Amino acid sequence: GQSLEQPSEVTAVEGAIVQINCTYQTSGFYGLSWYQQHDGGAPTFLSYNALDGLEETGRFSSFLSRSDSYGYLLLQELQMKDSASYFCALQGGNYQLIWGAGTKLIIKP
Amino acid sequence: DARVTQTPRHKVTEMGQEVTMRCQPILGHNTVFWYRQTMMQGLELLAYFRNRAPLDDSGMPKDRFSAEMPDATLATLKIQPSEPRDSAVYFCASGLPLVGTEAFFGQGTRLTVV
Numbered sequence: 001g002q003s004l005e006q007p008s009e010v011t012a013v014e015g016a017i018v019q020i021n022c023t024y025q026t027s028g029f030y031g032l033s034w035y036q037q038h039d040g041g042a043p044t045f046l047s048y049n050a051l052d053g054l055e056e057t058g059r060f061s062s063f064l065s066r067s068d069s070y071g072y073l074l075l076q077e078l079q080m081k082d083s084a085s086y087f088c089a090l091q092g093g094n095y096q097l098i099w100g101a102g103t104k105l106i107i108k109p
Numbered sequence: 110d111a112r113v114t115q116t117p118r119h120k121v122t123e124m125g126q127e128v129t130m131r132c133q134p135i136l137g138h139n140t141v142f143w144y145r146q147t148m149m150q151g152l153e154l155l156a157y158f159r160n161r162a163p164l165d166d167s168g169m170p171k172d173r174f175s176a177e178m179p180d181a182t183l184a185t186l187k188i189q190p191s192e193p194r195d196s197a198v199y200f201c202a203s204g205l206p207l208v209g210t211e212a213f214f215g216q217g218t219r220l221t222v223v
Contacts, residue, residue: 030208042200043152045211087152094157094164095140095206101151 002026004088004100011106012078020073020103022088029098030091032064032071037102038084046073048091075105083107111135115201115215122222127189130218132201133182141184142202142212143169143176152200158184159206191222 004024012018022032031050035043049055049064049071061074075082085104089097114133122128134141143155156166156176166176173192178184188195198219202212 033211042214042216043202043212044214048209048211050209091208094159095204095208095210096142096154096157096165097212099152099154 006100113215125190132184134203138203144200
């Protein structure tokens with residue numbers, strides 16, 4: 001089967017850098033996505049990695065290593081508004097998404 | 110601007126009642142997902158449609174849940190009869206079957222069954 005693991009909670013300080021890891025088990029997939037969800041809100045798309053390496057979008061970067069079955073989301077210059085849950089998701093067969101359980105990011109002033 | 114619209118946003122109902130949730134996907138999107146989110150289970154895929162046909166509904170309790178797409182602009186999720194354990198936020202998302210494409214989520218229906 002397919003499964004993803006993420007830490008349940010990560011705490012960081014405003015202005016700092018934080019990395020949220022995602023390890024997975026799968027027989028095949030198209031790519032790894034990251035979504036952000038604020039409390040009471042809907043998940044929104046952040047980034048997608050089809051190939052190994054780093055993808056950068058402003059303060060956020062995402063990394064994928066297929067050989068290590070591992071990816072991460074890197075958030076720089078943390079702001080209080082970045083407090084949210086972050087989900088990694090594999091895009092698998094039929095283009096459906098297989099989701100991790102989410103990581104709650106707590107940012108302290 | 111294009112968005113996925115879900116109704117109702119909130120629903121409180123008594124155990125045993127029928128609940129119908131509706132979703133209008135983004136125009137042109139031919140893929141629709143229904144998810145359930147609870148604190149304990151995270152995001153669970155209930156059903157997945159492509160061109161209005163169900164591709165995967167293995168995550169849905171068949172005895173009480175049903176999902177349909179009467180037309181390309183409407184997806185429905187019904188629970189009959191509802192139970193307290195069905196209390197959760199139900200999200201609809203739409204997208205396109207392309208590598209790297211994102212899923213666009215509606216704001217969800219928060220269901221409370223008492």
